[in-house]
Amino acid sequence: MIAIYPGSFDPITYGHLDIIKRAAGFCDHLYVAVLNNSEKKPFFTVQERINMLAETVKDIKNVEIDSFSGLLVDYAQKKDARYIVRGLRAVTDFEYEFQLALTNRMLDGNLETIFLPTSTEYLYLASSIVKEVALYNGNIDNMVPPNVKTQIFDKIKNTKGEF
Ligand code: PNS
Numbered sequence: 829m830i831a832i833y834p835g836s837f838d839p840i841t842y843g844h845l846d847i848i849k850r851a852a853g854f855c856d857h858l859y860v861a862v863l864n865n866s867e868k869k870p871f872f873t874v875q876e877r878i879n880m881l882a883e884t885v886k887d888i889k890n891v892e893i894d895s896f897s898g899l900l901v902d903y904a905q906k907k908d909a910r911y912i913v914r915g916l917r918a919v920t921d922f923e924y925e926f927q928l929a930l931t932n933r934m935l936d937g938n939l940e941t942i943f944l945p946t947s948t949e950y951l952y953l954a955s956s957i958v959k960e961v962a963l964y965n966g967n968i969d970n971m972v973p974p975n976v977k978t979q980i981f982d983k984i985k986n987t988k989g990e991f
Contacts, residue, residue: 830908831858831909832903833859833860833913835862835863836863836955839872840884841950841954842953845885846947847946855913857890859893860891862877862893871955871983876979914941917946917954918951958980962984
């Protein structure tokens with residue numbers, strides 16, 4: 829079974845890592861695919877996000893980091909994947925995720941979305957929250973891996989917090 833875990837990953841958090849580990853447990857091959865979409869104004873470049881993901885999951889053998897642009901269904905077809913993995917936190921995620929899943933299925937009837945409920949300790953976690961806490965010099969040790977933490981604080985220093 830080949831699956832895709834798509835997202836912005838700007839940057840990867842422990843919440844994402846939890847989903848990756850669990851999905852890798854039941855997939856033969858899992859592509860973690862960073863959306864390369866020029867409309868969004870990301871904090872990290874696609875390459876920086878790929879590098880952080882790769883470093884974080886380097887010990888998980890059946891996980892491959894990649895990026896994609898355009899439609900997710902087209903990328904899935906290219907990779908021969910019939911499953912999309914998405915994490916669900918609170919009820920607030922549901923409407924958007926449902927819309928995404930149904931749109932993808934409308935575009936490609938063979939594509940199934942698998943929702944994994946986030947582990948409770950990461951219920952509140954979002955990349956945007958991590959960046960905000962870091963901007964005000966808060967403690968993000970429980971939110972992101974050490975390599976990501978370093979990169980976030982470096983980026984804030986280099987951009988003087990302009991994001
Ligand atoms: O981490 P995110 O930002 O919630 O991930 C959203 C993502 C990348 C899964 C979604 O925006 C996506 O798949 N974009 C690709 C464009 C696409 O296929 N759109 C049609 C489905 S709405």
